[in-house]
Amino acid sequence: MKELFTTGEAAEICRVSQQTIIRCFDAGRLEGFRVPGSKFRRIPRESLVKFMKDNAIPLDGMETGKKKVLVVDDDAEIVDLLVEVLTRDGRFDVKTATSGYEAGIQTQRFRPDCILLDYMLPDVNGNVVCHTIRKNPEFENIRIIIVSGVIKQEEIDQLLKSGAQDFVKKPFDINDLINRICASLEMLQKSA
Numbered sequence: 001m002k003e004l005f006t007t008g009e010a011a012e013i014c015r016v017s018q019q020t021i022i023r024c025f026d027a028g029r030l031e032g033f034r035v036p037g038s039k040f041r042r043i044p045r046e047s048l049v050k051f052m053k054d055n056a057i058p059l060d061g062m063e064t065g066k067k068k069v070l071v072v073d074d075d076a077e078i079v080d081l082l083v084e085v086l087t088r089d090g091r092f093d094v095k096t097a098t099s100g101y102e103a104g105i106q107t108q109r110f111r112p113d114c115i116l117l118d119y120m121l122p123d124v125n126g127n128v129v130c131h132t133i134r135k136n137p138e139f140e141n142i143r144i145i146i147v148s149g150v151i152k153q154e155e156i157d158q159l160l161k162s163g164a165q166d167f168v169k170k171p172f173d174i175n176d177l178i179n180r181i182c183a184s185l186e187m188l189q190k191s192a
Contacts, residue, residue: 004043004045005042005044007041010043010048012113012141013052013062014052014057015057015111015138015139017137017141018141022041029054030047031044031050031051045062066090066091066092067091067092067181068092068094068095068114069086069095069112069113069115069181070094070095070096070106070112070114071086072096072097072099072100072106072115072116072129073117073118073147074118074121075118081174082094083096085174085178091182095110095112098121098122099121099123100123100124100125100129100132101123103117103129104129104132107142113141113143113185114181114184115129115133115144115145116145116177117145117147118148119146119147119155120150126164127158129144130159130162131162131163133163134162134163143181143184143185143187144163145166145177145180146159146167147168147170147177148167148169148170149170149171151169165184166184168180
């Protein structure tokens with residue numbers, strides 16, 4: 001079990017921006033220490049847990065070690081397949097949404113690490129969902145992977161500009177999709 005966290009790791013666990021963690025640390029609201037001879041900050045586990053409890057931040061990111069994936073698709077068969085495979089994998093906690101509106105609510109409640117987002121939803125398209133998520137600084141670390149079968153290259157380019165990190169075409173290879181989820185989450189950790 002990890003006992004010491006960087007500000008990037010603490011931000012990911014708390015589902016806030018790294019700048020928020022740094023400001024709280026510098027203001028003394030989050031206890032920790034600076035690495036001697038550097039500007040790097042480190043936060044002990046017990047300090048992070050106390051900070052999370054004091055600020056009503058759910059501890060679920062600390063306890064399971066699993067990455068949270070939100071599956072957003074209106075195709076029940078695809079949702080069922082992804083939930084079954086990701087749950088069976090053991091590395092993921094999975095929630096679902098079938099519309100852009102529901103995706104917004106679940107993003108607020110669940111605070112996913114990654115969103116698997118269908119481009120064509122009943123109420124909005126993937127661009128709208130990406131823009132909405134990216135407008136909120138609390139969600140800057142959420143990885144968005146678009147999963148769709150009906151899309152043109154210029155739409156893919158626009159989605160990537162709107163804040164998606166990756167695009168997977170339906171039908172997809174499930175192992176490839178899981179690898180891409182893991183790769184996207186690893187890239188986030190390296191940048192933190």
